[in-house]
Amino acid sequence: AQSVAQPEDQVNVAEGNPLTVKCTYSVSGNPYLFWYVQYPNRGLQFLLKYITGDNLVKGSYGFEAEFNKSQTSFHLKKPSALVSDSALYFCAVRDGSAGNKLTFGGGTRVLVKP
């Protein structure tokens, strides 16, 4: 069975500093990995995905993620955080046999302080 772990419930960072949100995964086949962000009272917004190819994936709003197969990780990063990046972030995995079924991590709340 596939699973995703987000080890930090909350990440605090000062505006302008680098932001990293950690994610590790477990799947039986090729991993398809996704990051989503959720703002209060809103649905999830797609940030980026890793399917194959380059290990560094660039996404929306200046976010990027690094796929590391040996460490089974897919950490989300942003070089310079903004106060508006404060939200709930979810990592998700889909294995090759599960259609569009996504398995989500528990989420990491990001708080960017001015």
Place this chain on the structure above:
Amino acid sequence: KAGVTQTPRYLIKTRGQQVTLSCSPISGHRSVSWYQQTPGQGLQFLFEYFSETQRNKGNFPGRFSGRQFSNSRSEMNVSTLELGDSALYLCASSLTHRTISPYEQYFGPGTRLTVT
């Protein structure tokens, strides 16, 4: 292009009742998935529909059901509501159902269901 729309946005029901939630996917998207989000269990997959057929199902009791229409709109139904069914129900649409090189899913704003 309009996003995924879900109706109603908020709903209050009492235990034992049933409820139907509706989802209209992005134009041209043919796959619709449903998820339940709760503080305790997080985001959990309910089911996926493509071409009016259920393609995948999560670990939920039979009280949870869904369907998809020929225009790709989808509904989910919960019968005999329990207090634990209180949650945010999210619908997500994707271009198609594909096992390799999947397309991303786009989520609607959700329907907040409260069961009293």
